[in-house]
Amino acid sequence: MKKIGTLCTLLLVVLWSCKDTGPKQRFLPPSTGGINSLMVVMDTELWKGEVGDRIREHFAAPVRGLPQGEPKFTITQIPPQVFKGATTYSRSVLFVERDTTTLAHIKSDVYAKPQKVAVVKGKTQNDLAQGVDSLAAMAIASFKKTEIEEAQRRFTRSLSKDNALLEELGIKLKVPSLYKVGKRDKNFVWMDIQIPRGTMNIVAYAMPGNSFTNDSTFVQDIVQMRDSIGKKYVPGPYENTYMVTEKAFAPYVFPARIKGKKAAEVRGIWEIHGYPMAGPFLTYIINDEENDRKLVLEGFTFAPSQEKRDYMFELEAILKTVDFNVSP
Template sequence: MKKFGTLCSAILVMVLWSCKDSGPKQRFLPPSTGGVNSLMVVMDTELWRSDVGDNIREHFAAQVLGLPQPEPIFTIVQIPPKVFKTTTTYSRSILYVEQDSSSLAHIKTDAYAKPQKVAVVTGPTHEILNRNLDSLAPKAIEAFKQLELSETQNRFERSLSKDKSLEEEFGISMKVPSLYKVGKRDNKFVWMDIQIPKGTMNIIAYEMPENSFSNDSTFVDDIVKMRDSIGKKYVPGPYEDTYMKTEMAFAPYVFPTEIGGKKAAEVRGIWDIQGYPMAGPFLTYIINDDEHHRKMILEGFTFAPSTEKRDYMFELEAILRTVDFSPTSGSE
């Protein structure tokens, strides 16, 4: 009887301790799934075939700027709501559209899996649905893109290059996958690349004087001159007197941005080879590095003929956006 009383006392203590220690428990969320830049659209098939579906495609399957051939910003898979259950809810980026009496346009985070963004649009009529889509689309596209960039960075962060060329030449660091190798290094110039099916992906880094691009009216022309001079000096083509330059038939797209905590210009366009039929897309960041009295230039470009290049360029963007200007042992 004494032993039974002792056991009851022990159990009571454990129960009281458990009640005291317990708090709000976090809901378990499975890891999200899906290919990079894929978007699952959940909506009725008839609605998908209507003007509402057209509006979705206009926003979320718009052409990526700066590519030599049309490619959508997201690869879309549409499914009806009745099959949106179990594993389909684990998709990383989801757009849920429903014709309903309520009118909503918002973005949920980690609703069914983690990490995940779910953009929800409802409305009683096609007109209201389209209006809600138009208002939410820019925010949703940016949210999906940031999620995809983070996912891409997480994937290659598992095996990073230990090469110190960027640190030693510029005092910066980037999270570059270990498969990228430095092929050329000169005073204040680094070129690394990786072999891909039918071509290469490339990253180059160099400096420009602090007062470069001081005239807004000639900004784009100055960018082209800079790229062409660097290409002529460092990026040769397959034969003598051939080199990488900016394709003049397509004016580069220029956007303000922030990278590495600094103001920058993002430039997207097409490169080609002077005197030889080769071309491909490039992405250049011109970064105001005031602390070191310079413009830091980071560029990614791809050569992959007869191949879709969206995801290659997206990976290069993900790499370049990891640049860190924190003090290092590299040169000032």
Template sequence: MKKIRTLFFVAISVAIIISCNNSGPKKRFLPPSTGGINSLMVVMDTELWQGGIGDKIREYFAAPVLGLPQGEPIFSITQIPPQVFKGGVTHSRSVLFVEQDTLSLTHIKDNVYATPQKVAVIKGETYNDLEGGVEELAQAAIAAFKHVEITEAQKRFTRSLSKETALQEEFGISLKVPSLYKVGRREKNFVWMDIQIPKGTMNIIAYEMPLESFESDSTFVGDIIKMRDSIGEKYVPGPYENTFMMTEKAFAPYVFPAEIGGKKAAEVRGIWEINGYPMAGPFLTYIINDKENNRKLVLEGFTFAPSAEKRDYMFELEAILRTIKFDMGS
């Protein structure tokens, strides 16, 4: 009898524990998000899309990417009306939802229908309300969409990573670089990796500059150009003797403040060309203020892909450069 009572109390205790564990809110299952890199699903009435509100959305979300030789939009946009937004379509990674409503609001939500996902919502009663909502939310939404797209790009290429150690040995850094990139040139204070793409190449270079470089704001852009041109002349030759990579003369590069690898940096976007030969393409440079190592570390990605769209190539290079990690103590 005593044994039966003991088993009864054990059973009751187990039931209570299971009941307690199941009493909390259940985590909702979300499917993985879908879509090509830099694709944006815009959910709004077709009438709005074809009118002034659609124009305002295109003004921001389809604006040309800075630093490309041809005009390519920030996002490749697909517009659908709300009644079509159901099922697998809701799993799009980046979604902009625009709706006429008695309530005016703007916000950005995470992982509403899938994961990872960003859903930007703009509601307003009048056209003026909607237009103001687009203007209010656009920059934050673009930044949120770009962040989730960068993360997705990194997730895709980290499935197979390069085991090259040149960057770690020369500069004490690591980058998550796809395995198809190979070291093509390595010298003291210079590493160049590249990959073959249809009709061209994608390239990553790294080098150091003295910490006190670029101290004058008035000559900042000019000093960056001089630096790039001197490195190009020394290390990045063109197809013939006395030809080399330099910054395009016709247009000054764009320069922005940035943070990369936990350190302050300057982000530079522009066009490179070959001195004395008709070759050109886009570049993205990060000049990282690495005080701990008494240097400025320069990372650059550039693409040569004539007659091809280059937005997604440069986006992949940005995603790679943004994986930088400094060795412990660096």
């Protein structure tokens, strides 16, 4: 009987040892870097030449819908021999080097987490330039997705508990607690936050489900909608002044999907009718078929003489947290 007990104990020890010798998850430090920052790792001579030009052409292209040219990413270039230690923890990395093989791909969580590392290798400068061209769109989308998630992770530490969006529109947004409701009406909510010398704003409202049915007048109808809402709800500093869409340039319109629903993404410039104020806006017009409506979510910024890319990026990150699966 004693021998049987001893054998059982040995068997358990062996089984536990086998379990313990399995593959262990590698520890990765948290990634670092400012929002929309990109670490480019490549030889400095390549950076100064055609390959560097291609990178700047794609990754430092101006963001559409801003009043001044601001790049998609703030780029820091370092040579490969410097890419070690804490520098490898950068959240978004583009690695470009000459090699006997030619490839272009994207890896996840190589040195830190979360992290995206786009890798381009080639035998010649022409190979590298072509690799950058072929990978750029996918890499930009991958980097942006990671940056949006990081922005959301940062502001969800402290969220607003106001129920205006739920009560008026039956939706929820993860809005930082510093945003306050300034105006609400049936099917309309306006929230804002003070920033240095300006404000960041979120508005949400509903339009009938049969709005925007004519493709040929789609952009014109969007402008008319924004202008009518601005006149009704978003006044300027003086009587008879109110927000409208800038008339000098038509807004950019792109197809989008927000929480699985078809949507239109609109980027452009707002201005105050009758007063010299202006700034960028981002609008999502979401086809909410279940409620027979078009849900409109918009973020706009007033920040004179300041860069606005990161302000608008935060607003985009907030708008993309919309949740329809809630009850009034």
